[in-house]
Each structure stands twice: as structure tokens, then as C-alpha cells.
Amino acid sequence: MTPIALRKINVMRYITPLREGGSLPALAEADDDFKYVLKFRGAGHGIKALIAELLGGEIARYLGLAVPELVFATLDEAFGRTEADEEIQDLLKFSQGLNLGLHYLSGAIxxxxxxxxxxxxxxxxxxxxxxxxxxxxxxxxxxxxxxxxxxxxxxxxxxxxxxxxxxxxxxxxxxxxxxxxxxxxxxxxxxxxxxxxxxxxxxxxxxxxxxxxxxxxxxxxxxxxxxxxxxxxxxxxxxxxxxxxxxxxxxxxxxxxxxxxxx
Structure with missing residues (x-):
């Protein structure tokens, strides 16, 4: 079996929070010009939720089930300083470093x-x-x-x-x-x-x-x-x-x- 690897992207633009998620994920744009649903290390269950997302998603993918591409998403310390919402600003502040992104399925229901x-x-x-x-x-x-x-x-x-x-x-x-x-x-x-x-x-x-x-x-x-x-x-x-x-x-x-x- 060939080694498994995830792509790495840098988050460039915070678009909007997805408030239906309890951990306050967000839609964001990366330096590869694609959009991703970001799961933040600074949210609710923190990195343990990211680990579960990573393991569960990649096991599902290996088994042939359809899962959006998972990527490691780096959040720069300057990211989000202009965000007006204090809750989101705190979330971004505590999520500096490596987070997890799922490729955004535009138009999905x-x-x-x-x-x-x-x-x-x-x-x-x-x-x-x-x-x-x-x-x-x-x-x-x-x-x-x-x-x-x-x-x-x-x-x-x-x-x-x-x-x-x-x-x-x-x-x-x-x-x-x-x-x-x-x-x-x-x-x-x-x-x-x-x-x-x-x-x-x-x-x-x-x-x-x-x-x-x-x-x-x-x-x-x-x-x-x-x-x-x-x-x-x-x-x-x-x-x-x-x-x-x-x-x-x-x-x-x-x-x-x-x-x-x-x-």
C-alpha cells in the first residue's frame, strides 16, 4: 500500500461562519483558489475533534465511501484581526497553526x-x-x-x-x-x-x-x-x-x- 498523505494549504480569506455547526466551522478560501469548510483547533472539543474528523474521514475514503478531500489548513497569526465578531475573532486567535479543511461541495443539499x-x-x-x-x-x-x-x-x-x-x-x-x-x-x-x-x-x-x-x-x-x-x-x-x-x-x-x- 502506498503512503497516505494530505495536501497542505494556507488559509487566505475567511468568508462566513457556518453557524449550524456546534463547533462554529467556517467557509474560507485558500491559496490554491479553492474553498474549504474549516474545522478549527480552537473550537469546542479542539484538536480531539480534528483527530476524529481526520481518522473517520480517511477510513471512510479508504473503504470507498464519498468524502470531501481533507487538507491540513494553516492559519497565520495575523488572520482574522479585522473580524468584527468577537466570538469569531477569539476562535481564530486560538486556532493559529494547523487546522483541518474539507473541500467545499458547492451546491450540495x-x-x-x-x-x-x-x-x-x-x-x-x-x-x-x-x-x-x-x-x-x-x-x-x-x-x-x-x-x-x-x-x-x-x-x-x-x-x-x-x-x-x-x-x-x-x-x-x-x-x-x-x-x-x-x-x-x-x-x-x-x-x-x-x-x-x-x-x-x-x-x-x-x-x-x-x-x-x-x-x-x-x-x-x-x-x-x-x-x-x-x-x-x-x-x-x-x-x-x-x-x-x-x-x-x-x-x-x-x-x-x-x-x-x-x-
Whole structure:
């Protein structure tokens, strides 16, 4: 497998906040003349949300799901000084350095389960992915799915890997069957979970997961509230993913049982 790498861009212009996001992401323009949805290190859950976004997005991409390109986005210290909104100015001030950007899908519309259809295998794959990465935020209230050029695109994985907000007993979190899958917006359509399970457990392996975890910048692993080293933190994410992969039957059965309750 060839090495995985993300492009690096410099943020040139802050366009507008996207206030529907709890972490106050923003639309911005970069030095490559493309627009990006920026996720800031100075927001709510900080760099841990960026790590979850990075890992969740790149795992989804490797598995063949449609995810906007992720880029490392550098924010200069002078950026945002002219911003009139004090809340945004503070956010930009505390986000100097390396942030994360998602390529902006211009014209995309939010997926609505009551209006839009979804292929059963694709729905099953997305449900499996979210159970694997413990993503609590793909519900009817907040689907985090976009329709762009008649395709379904996955966004916003920052609420995944929620074990890292307490960092206690990650081993137990790694083998949870993930009961919250019952709230997944695509669960009613996920009739081919077994097929998705077989495909994804054959694709994912130690080499793939090591290379995806290795993408986490050192700068995002200097946690002030922990004495643990960046390399040790990376290893916990890797071990968490490997443990979940090795115990994938647990969350597969949980999703299947949750579907039985629905139907």
C-alpha cells in the first residue's frame, strides 16, 4: 500500500461562519483558489475533534465511501484581526497553526431521509463505518450527509472516537457493541449489513490502520492535560481501531438487532 498523505494549504480569506455547526466551522478560501469548510483547533472539543474528523474521514475514503478531500489548513497569526465578531475573532486567535479543511461541495443539499432515497448496500456500509468509529452524530436530527452531483457524501466525523474525551479505559470502549447505532438515520435502509461487514473486514488491516493513524500531526498530540507522549497517543488510536476490527461481530450484531426492533 502506498503512503497516505494530505495536501497542505494556507488559509487566505475567511468568508462566513457556518453557524449550524456546534463547533462554529467556517467557509474560507485558500491559496490554491479553492474553498474549504474549516474545522478549527480552537473550537469546542479542539484538536480531539480534528483527530476524529481526520481518522473517520480517511477510513471512510479508504473503504470507498464519498468524502470531501481533507487538507491540513494553516492559519497565520495575523488572520482574522479585522473580524468584527468577537466570538469569531477569539476562535481564530486560538486556532493559529494547523487546522483541518474539507473541500467545499458547492451546491450540495442536506440528505433528508423522508425525501431522499439511499441504496441498501451503501446505507449498510455507512452504518457499519459509524459503528466501527463510534460516530454518535449521523441521526435523523443531524444526518451529516450531503447529496452532491446525485451522490451521497459523508461529512462531519468529529463526534467519533468519543472515548478520547475521557481517555480512561479505552480498552473497554474498543469492544463496546455501540448501542447508539439504533439512532442512525440510515439504519432502516441498511438491509445488507452482513455484506458490508464481509467487505470492510477484508479491506481493513493493520497496515492500513497504521498508515491512517500516522497522519495525525505531532502538533495535535501535545496534550496539556496528559503526560502521555504523542507516539503513545497514536498507538492508543491504532490499538483502539485494531481491537474494534477484531471484535467487529459485536457491533454488527448490535446493528442487526437494532434493525429488528425497527421493523
Amino acid at each position: 442536506t440528505y433528508d431521509a423522508s425525501v431522499n432515497d439511499c441504496d441498501e448496500l451503501l446505507a449498510s456500509k455507512i452504518v457499519w463505518l459509524d459503528a466501527f468509529i463510534t460516530n454518535v452524530d449521523r441521526t435523523f436530527r443531524n444526518t451529516n450527509l450531503l447529496i452532491w452531483h446525485k451522490e451521497l457524501w459523508l461529512i462531519d466525523h468529529g463526534a467519533s472516537f468519543y472515548f478520547h474525551h475521557s481517555w480512561n479505559n479505552w480498552e473497554a470502549s474498543a469492544i463496546t457493541p455501540f448501542a447508539l447505532i439504533k439512532d442512525h438515520v440510515l439504519l432502516p435502509k441498511a438491509t445488507k449489513l452482513e455484506e458490508a461487514h464481509k467487505e470492510f473486514t477484508s479491506k481493513l488491516n493493520e497496515d492500513v490502520l497504521r498508515k491512517i493513524v500516522a497522519l495525525i500531526p505531532e502538533d495535535w498530540l501535545l496534550w496539556e492535560d496528559h503526560s502521555i507522549t504523542p507516539e503513545a497517543i497514536r498507538n492508543v488510536y491504532f490499538q483502539f481501531l485494531m481491537t474494534r476490527l477484531q471484535n467487529a461481530d459485536l457491533f454488527l450484531k448490535q446493528a442487526q438487532d437494532a434493525r429488528k426492533v425497527l421493523i
